[in-house]
Amino acid sequence: MEINVREHIDVELKKLEEKLLKLGKLAVDAISQAVTALKEQDVAKAREVIKGDNLLDELAEDIDMSCLRFMARFQPLGQDLRTVSAIMHMAVDLERIGDYGSSIAKRAIRLSDRPHIKPLLDIPRMENDIRKMVDKALEALMERDVKKAEEVCRMDDEVDDLDQQIFRELLLIMIERPNVIEQATELLLISRTLERAGDHATNLAERVIYMVTGKKVSASQIRRPKGEVI
Numbered sequence: 001m002e003i004n005v006r007e008h009i010d011v012e013l014k015k016l017e018e019k020l021l022k023l024g025k026l027a028v029d030a031i032s033q034a035v036t037a038l039k040e041q042d043v044a045k046a047r048e049v050i051k052g053d054n055l056l057d058e059l060a061e062d063i064d065m066s067c068l069r070f071m072a073r074f075q076p077l078g079q080d081l082r083t084v085s086a087i088m089h090m091a092v093d094l095e096r097i098g099d100y101g102s103s104i105a106k107r108a109i110r111l112s113d114r115p116h117i118k119p120l121l122d123i124p125r126m127e128n129d130i131r132k133m134v135d136k137a138l139e140a141l142m143e144r145d146v147k148k149a150e151e152v153c154r155m156d157d158e159v160d161d162l163d164q165q166i167f168r169e170l171l172l173i174m175i176e177r178p179n180v181i182e183q184a185t186e187l188l189l190i191s192r193t194l195e196r197a198g199d200h201a202t203n204l205a206e207r208v209i210y211m212v213t214g215k216k217v218s219a220s221q222i223r224r225p226k227g228e229v230i
Helices: 002-040 043-074 078-110 122-143 146-176 178-213
Strands: none
Touching: 002 043, 002 078, 002 122, 002 178, 043 078, 078 122, 078 178, 122 146, 122 178, 146 178
């Protein structure tokens, strides 16, 4: 009987993990497509991102309900409880990352009828870093790999550095060219949105560490001290 219950638990946890992986792909795709729409001034692509947000929200809600049913059915303890709890929390962070993609897409539409005030290099770099962070965090989940989760936390330093660099560059542009302040402000807000997406990616890593070790660790304990720049 115990072996049979264990098999059922493992099967259901596997299903939850697969749903989370799907949600993760939708979330990072939303960010990536939104930044591409911004760079290419592609209104149609931006609208696709906004439209796809409903599917992402539905999947996040499905994961939440599935986790609640799992807990009601199996009343898990120990690592099983930590795992289902981690999945619930990670789904919230991934859903939020997807929301950020929709937010960037809306700003991309507003900026689509005007030429770029500067080459868009660092914003796509931020997006690429965030995709890597989310992918690695989900790999850490599937592999129960604490070291990979810790790497995610350290990767957020690069995202923060790029955000600060973008801020400095756009501030200078606004001082020198007051006529582009509105566009520069939109780009500043996009950069800040991506920085927040990076924070949610580190949340994923923190959940994995807790799931595997049972110890709550903050990303700030792993990454370089605030204010220190490489």
